[in-house]
Amino acid sequence: MDTQSLYALTALFDTPDDVVHAADTVASAGYTKFDVNTPYPVHGMDRAMKLKPSRLGFFALAFGLLGAFSAVGFISWVAVVDYPLVIGGKPFWSWPAFVPVSFELTVLLASVLSVVAMIVIYFKFPNNSHPLHDTPYMRHVSSDKFGICVLATDPQFEEATVRKLLASLNGKDIAPVYYVFDDINHGQSLFDPKFIAVLVLTAAVVSGATYVTFNKLLFIEPFTWMSDQPKLKAQKPSSLFNNGIGMRGAVPGTVARGSLPYAFAGKPDTAAAYLVNPLVPTEEVMKRGREKYLTFCSPCHGNVARGDSRLRGQFPNPPTLHSDKVRNWPDARIYAVITDGQNVMPSYASQIPRDDRWAIIQYVRVLQRSQNPKESDLK
């Protein structure tokens, strides 16, 4: 017992009225460091204990403002500076749309951080122990009794006097509470392996249970009218065919329309030497080429192929197609780039059919001519 110090003297009362009266008397006797523990909030206690109004409200206000300003600031930055998108024809800074989220964040930060502040300030986090823990006093005041504890740190604390005062108020089970100094101030650590292990285990169990509950047990599919259709899906099995595979392979010895094999994959120079553009620059070919160019090529290459991307620098800009090098390439060399891809440019073989690729090349030729006209074009 000699390593233990006195924390407080506690007393229990049977009714809320008794404890309010006791708190009033103790406070009137000049004690400032005492606390009342009750199983539920007792009205009129603040006044009886002569407490000053709580300052937690100012924390809540500050955290609420923090939430409001950070939400409005972040959304504004995203919507106006970093990734401006036109949505529904509205201005980038459409503040009404920001209000619900800002409101939520305000409430969230104000409430959660107030609790955190309370834990840090009043419970002296990371200390997670308290002398009243595991005492008969705490067992009673958290179920069926109302308790008052006068702390030994009170300037006018004197065990005998306090004991007499509490007894005169008809307090029951008047008992001292001791604590080991080291336990309170040095015994606990956030990085206690046991604490961390329990934390991790709790997190795993809670997320696992949540996952199973909401994805397996209680899973309610949303409207499935569109996703569940009696049709074959790419890459999916199907019971319709004997081999159980939904997708059909080519019939041996045949070539599907539009799927002529490309013999020059990875060999652009060979392609340039052997392939010839099968299309001639008619108006029809030009229209097709222009349409496909504007759809597939212009986002990166720009509308006139200067390499001036329309994508606000989110992808690296390609070089201009008006360089001498590209202008002097044969059509098939460009065809090889579209088909195979080059550097960061991926292959467009699956998006653009063969003839459209040739049509695009015809259109690119026109663009090149428009930027570097011959003497004869000006007449």
Added chain:
Amino acid sequence: MTDASFATPLVKKELPGSVQRLAWILLAAGVVVIAAAYMVDVRRSAFNNIVLFLFVTSLAGGSLLLIAIEYMSGAVWSVPMRRVVEFIAGLTPLAPLVALPCLLTMHDLYTWTNTEAMAGGGALHAKQPYLNLQFFVIRFVVVFLAWNLFYWLYTRNSLKQDTTRDPALTTFNIRMSAVFLPVFALTVTVTAIDWAMSLEPHWYSTIYGVYYFAGTFLAAVACATYIIVRLNEAGYLPGLRRDHYYSLGALMFAFVNFWAYIAFSQFLLIWYANLPEETFWFMTRWKGGWEYFSIGLIIVHFAVPYFALLSQDSKMDPRRLKFMALWILVAHLMDLYWLVMPTYSPTLTFAWIDLFFPLIVVGAVMLLLTVKMRRHPVMPIGDPKLARGMDFHL
């Protein structure tokens, strides 16, 4: 507590004669001014009459709801003040009288009374089974019959309890409140749709009833707060403390927020969807001078009361409460004006008529209080929860 402890304060229960004289003067002046206004400009007066009617309905219906909620929630703190709210709910039988001039000038007010326009097909044609004069009047009568029935039952039981002290009367009122709450939800929505929303028969907003309800409850709490604080300061409600005030202030603060929440919800969805048949209602309130009124409404109805009632102290401070209660009543009038008047004139215009219509309400409430306080105790002295209510601490 014993009977004796309440007998002393109730000696001083009649309001001074000067209040009654002032009430009669205000009431008479109000009637004269309204009559004069109708002679000058029938159409403008009729629109102002809707604002006035909705305001009186707010106070009456909101007070009834306040009583019902006290019974339903088993609240203790509000018991000593319930009788004052019952007095204010005495506006319930009077509110239909205020609506009578409107019923005589329906064609000036509501375009849907033009049956030819309604028969023309389209959206209006589809609303014709609801928006027609006969059904409108039926709804009006049913709503106020229901409200008056509940008003009569509540006050009858409450007053009977003063002498019998029978707790069964409280039980009966609790059961009745369970019936009244859904009835009120329905009837207040019908009132809002009929009298205010149908001014623009093309337009619709499903949250409109809740919007009006938010203002209704807020106005009733503000009116009760002002009267309770004044009466208490004059010594009519002995025993009421700042602890009791706090809940009134908290209710006002809560419903200032609720009003803003609902008002913004209504705006946000319409603004987001951007459908012409919905947005025009806000467009008319955003041009022709109305945009200043709209911004003013946000400041007066939300920003100022929000910050004025934010701190715990301000919710208990009698001076602040009295001022903010009057402020909120004005704000509610402004809100109703904003709902109704753009239909009268797409450009914002003010006339002396607009200012003097509410005069009659002040007179009516004051007269109601003097008359009722002369006849009945100003606290529900027979209520079994009264002693606990008087002893209420935060």
